[in-house]
Amino acid sequence: MASLIEWKVPPGVQPRTGDYAYDLERVLSAVVGLHSIIPPDAFTAETLGVERAGNGVLIGDGLVLTVGYLITEAEIIWLHLSDGTVVQGHPLGFDGETGFGLVQLLGRTSLPVLEFGSSNAAVIGERVVVGGAGGRTRSLAGRIAAKQEFAGYWEYLLEEAIFTFPAHPNWGGTALISSQGDLIGIGSLQIERMREGQGGKGATENLNMTIPIDLLKPILGDLTTFGRVNKPVRPWLGVYCTEVEDRVVTVGIAPKGPAARAEIRTGDMIVAVAGENVSTLASFYRRVWAIGEAGVEVPMTLHRDGVTFDVRVNSSDRAKFLKGPRMH
Numbered sequence: 001m002a003s004l005i006e007w008k009v010p011p012g013v014q015p016r017t018g019d020y021a022y023d024l025e026r027v028l029s030a031v032v033g034l035h036s037i038i039p040p041d042a043f044t045a046e047t048l049g050v051e052r053a054g055n056g057v058l059i060g061d062g063l064v065l066t067v068g069y070l071i072t073e074a075e076i077i078w079l080h081l082s083d084g085t086v087v088q089g090h091p092l093g094f095d096g097e098t099g100f101g102l103v104q105l106l107g108r109t110s111l112p113v114l115e116f117g118s119s120n121a122a123v124i125g126e127r128v129v130v131g132g133a134g135g136r137t138r139s140l141a142g143r144i145a146a147k148q149e150f151a152g153y154w155e156y157l158l159e160e161a162i163f164t165f166p167a168h169p170n171w172g173g174t175a176l177i178s179s180q181g182d183l184i185g186i187g188s189l190q191i192e193r194m195r196e197g198q199g200g201k202g203a204t205e206n207l208n209m210t211i212p213i214d215l216l217k218p219i220l221g222d223l224t225t226f227g228r229v230n231k232p233v234r235p236w237l238g239v240y241c242t243e244v245e246d247r248v249v250t251v252g253i254a255p256k257g258p259a260a261r262a263e264i265r266t267g268d269m270i271v272a273v274a275g276e277n278v279s280t281l282a283s284f285y286r287r288v289w290a291i292g293e294a295g296v297e298v299p300m301t302l303h304r305d306g307v308t309f310d311v312r313v314n315s316s317d318r319a320k321f322l323k324g325p326r327m328h
Contacts, residue, residue, distance in 0.1 A: 008137050013166055015129045015141040022181030024129070024136065030058045030114040031175050033080030033133035034066055034089075034103070042073040043254075043321045054172030055133045056103060057183060060113040063224070066173035067188050067211065068094045068101035073323040077103055080133060081111060091325040093223030096318060097234065098215045099156065099188055101173075102223045114175060117182030119162060119212035122147070130168040130187060130208060131175035140168045145207055151281035152189075153240045153251065155288075155318075160212065163191070167206035176210045185210035228319065233294040235315030239264060246279045257321065262313040264302065271308060272301040288315075 017024045034056045038045055048069055056066035056079065064079060071077060077089040087107040094101045122128075124144050132138040142164045150161035167190050168174050174187030188209050195203040222230045238257020241248050248270040253260045270278060273287040288298055294317035301310050 007170055008134075009132070009140050009169065011137075013140050013142070014136055015139055017136070019141070020129070020179075020181065024181075026112055027114060027177060027181050028129075028131050028135050028139055028175075029082040030112050031131040031133050031139075032056045032058060032064060032082065034064070034070055034173060035078045035080070036071050036074035036091075037076040038073050039075055039323060042323050044069075044072050048072065052172075054170065055131075055174045055187070057131075057173075057175045057186070058105075058109070058111055058113045059116070059183070061224075062105040062108075063092070064089060064103040064105060065183075065186060065216070066101045066103060067186055068096070068099050070173055071101045071103060074325070075323075079103065079105060081109055082133070082135065083109070083111060085109070093227040095219055095223060095229050096156075097229070098158075098219070099211050100186065100216050100219075100223070102220075114177070114183040116213050116217065117178045117180060117184045119184040119214045122162060122178060122184050122212075127179050128164060128184075129175075129177040130164060130171070131177050132168060132170055138170070140166065142166055142168075142208075149282060150209055151285065153242055153281070155236060155239070155285060157282055157285045158211065158215075161188075162210040162212055163207045164210060165205065165207050167208050171208045174208070174210075176213075184213050186213070227325070233317045233319070234289045235292065235294045235296050235298060236318040237288065237298065237313055237315055238318075238321075241270065241281060241284065243279075243281055248278055248281060248284045254321075258313050258316050262311050264300075264311065264313070265304065267304070269303040270300060271303050274299050275301075 038050045054070045056064040071091045079089045089103040092102045092104040126144045130140040145165040146163040150158045171187040176185035178184045195205045219229045238254030239259040240252035250268045278284040298313045
C-alpha cells in the first residue's frame with residue numbers, strides 16, 4: 001500500500017480556527033488523501049503518470065468527489081481518511097466535460113461529509129479555505145481572485161471557472177470551502193498570471209483553478225448510475241493546442257487518435273473549422289462541438305510550412321481510448 005507524499009502548507013497561509021464561523025476542523029475532516037495506480041499501458045499513463053496522488057472530498061453515500069485526472073484508468077485507488085484509516089476505493093465515474101471524478105468508498109466510515117454550497121453565489125474577494133488531506137496544516141486560507149472562462153489545451157472548456165489565491169501546493173482534488181463552510185468547488189490546476197499592481201515588468205503569481213460545484217449537481221445521478229453523463233458525447237480530436245498571437249497552434253497529438261490518423265502534426269496552425277475562422281481555444285472547441293456528436297467528420301483548415309490546406313478529421317469518443325474501471 002503506497003503512502004502519500006509528506007508536505008505542508010506554509011504556516012503563514014494556513015487557516016486559523018477562530019477566523020471562521022463554522023467548525024473548521026470538522027469540515028476539513030471530510031477531505032481525504034487519494035493515491036491511484038494506473039496500468040503502464042493505459043492511454044493516459046505517459047502524460048499523467050502511472051502513480052497519481054491528490055485529494056478528494058466525502059460527499060455522502062460512500063462517495064468521494066475528486067478531479068478526474070487522478071482516477072482516469074486507475075486499477076487501484078487508496079483513500080487516506082482523516083481518522084488515520086486507509087481504505088480502498090473504486091473509480092465509479094468520470095465526466096470529461098466538467099473534469100469531475102467520482103470514487104466509491106469500499107468500506108464504511110463515520111466521518112462527516114461536506115455539504116454542497118452554491119458556486120454561482122460565490123463572489124470575487126470572498127474568503128475561502130482550500131482544504132487538503134491532513135487537516136488545517138495542509139489547507140490554505142485564501143480568497144476568490146476571479147470567476148471567468150477557462151480553456152485547457154486538452155479540448156476542455158469551462159464557461160466560468162473559479163480562481164483562488166494564493167495557490168495550494170498540492171491542488172489536485174482539494175475542497176474549495178466557502179465562507180459558510182460548504183463545498184463550492186474541486187481543485188484542478190495551478191496557473192500563472194501577471195501580478196497586479198507591481199511596478200516591475202514580468203512579475204507573476206500562481207493561482208488555483210477550481211471546477212465549480214454547481215456543474216456537478218445535474219450530472220451526479222448519471223455519474224453514480226452509469227459512470228458517465230447519459231447524453232450525446234462531444235466529438236474528440238486528440239489534439240493539444242495553445243494560443244499564440246491570436247492563433248491556435250498544435251503543441252501535441254494524442255497517439256493513434258483522430259488527429260494523428262488525419263496526419264495533423266505538432267506545430268500546425270488551425271485556421272478554421274468548417275469554414276469558420278478560429279483564433280482562440282474557446283472558439284476552436286465551440287466550433288468543433290457545434291458540428292455534431294462524437295464520430296462526426298470535422299473539416300479543418302490548417303497552415304503548415306507556408307502552405308494552407310484542408311483536412312477532414314473523423315472524430316471519436318475519448319472514452320473509447322481509455323481503460324474502464326474493474327471491480328476488486
